[in-house]
Amino acid sequence: xxxxxxxxxxxxxxxxxxxxxxxxxxxxxxxxxWYRQDPGLGLRLIYFSYDVKMKEKGDIPEGYSVSxxxxxxxxLILESASTNxxxxxxxxxxxxxxxxxxxxxxxxxRLTVT
Amino acid sequence: xxxxxQPEKLLSVFKGAPVELKCNYSYSGSPELFWYVQYSRQRxxxxxxxxxxxxxxGFTADLNKGETSFHLxxxxxxEEDSAMYYCALRGSISNFGNEKLTFGTGTRLTIIx
Numbered sequence: 690x691x692x693x694x695x696x697x698x699x700x701x702x703x704x705x706x707x708x709x710x711x712x713x714x715x716x717x718x719x720x721x722x723w724y725r726q727d728p729g730l731g732l733r734l735i736y737f738s739y740d741v742k743m744k745e746k747g748d749i750p751e752g753y754s755v756s757x758x759x760x761x762x763x764x765l766i767l768e769s770a771s772t773n774x775x776x777x778x779x780x781x782x783x784x785x786x787x788x789x790x791x792x793x794x795x796x797x798x799r800l801t802v803t
Numbered sequence: 804x805x806x807x808x809q810p811e812k813l814l815s816v817f818k819g820a821p822v823e824l825k826c827n828y829s830y831s832g833s834p835e836l837f838w839y840v841q842y843s844r845q846r847x848x849x850x851x852x853x854x855x856x857x858x859x860x861g862f863t864a865d866l867n868k869g870e871t872s873f874h875l876x877x878x879x880x881x882e883e884d885s886a887m888y889y890c891a892l893r894g895s896i897s898n899f900g901n902e903k904l905t906f907g908t909g910t911r912l913t914i915i916x
Contacts, residue, residue, distance in 0.1 A: 730908060732909075733906075734903060779847065781847075790852070
């Protein structure tokens, strides 16, 4: 059974703070993703990683960076948080083998920037 | 560019009535489509994928390439079907050749008792 955990369920930060969101998986999946989920906008891909130290920009990378130093851990970094980054953040993992495109999601982190 | 459109943000259906959640896509290649569901206080999870041609929890979805649609259907709605539903398309290729999913904006389904 795939287990994807995120470091916090709720987080409140001030404008300008540096924010770290952590995601850990225990299934040895190669691919990991960060999305933000907003009402009326659905899921939008921020960044993804297909291997350790490898990353690729998604559809809305501005204001974010990521780090993947170990296979099981993928971090999302907000260098200087802004109020428009208040959102629900979802991490997902996926096996990179052909034929299986199911993504497994974490419980989400609701970030509020004040 | 690929796109997934879910025209209904909200859908309310009476228990026992048929349900249809609409999904249209645009993609130049051969699409692979999915429905994901998020129940209250639960994580987002895969409901079904078109290549499996399976029925999950009474839901089915048929890929119609002519109409570029992948509507989700269930003949008799149940209260536990209340959730957020996302349609997703596999096929967008990144600059490094990695495929990713494109999600629609979601439909919140409410089943009225």
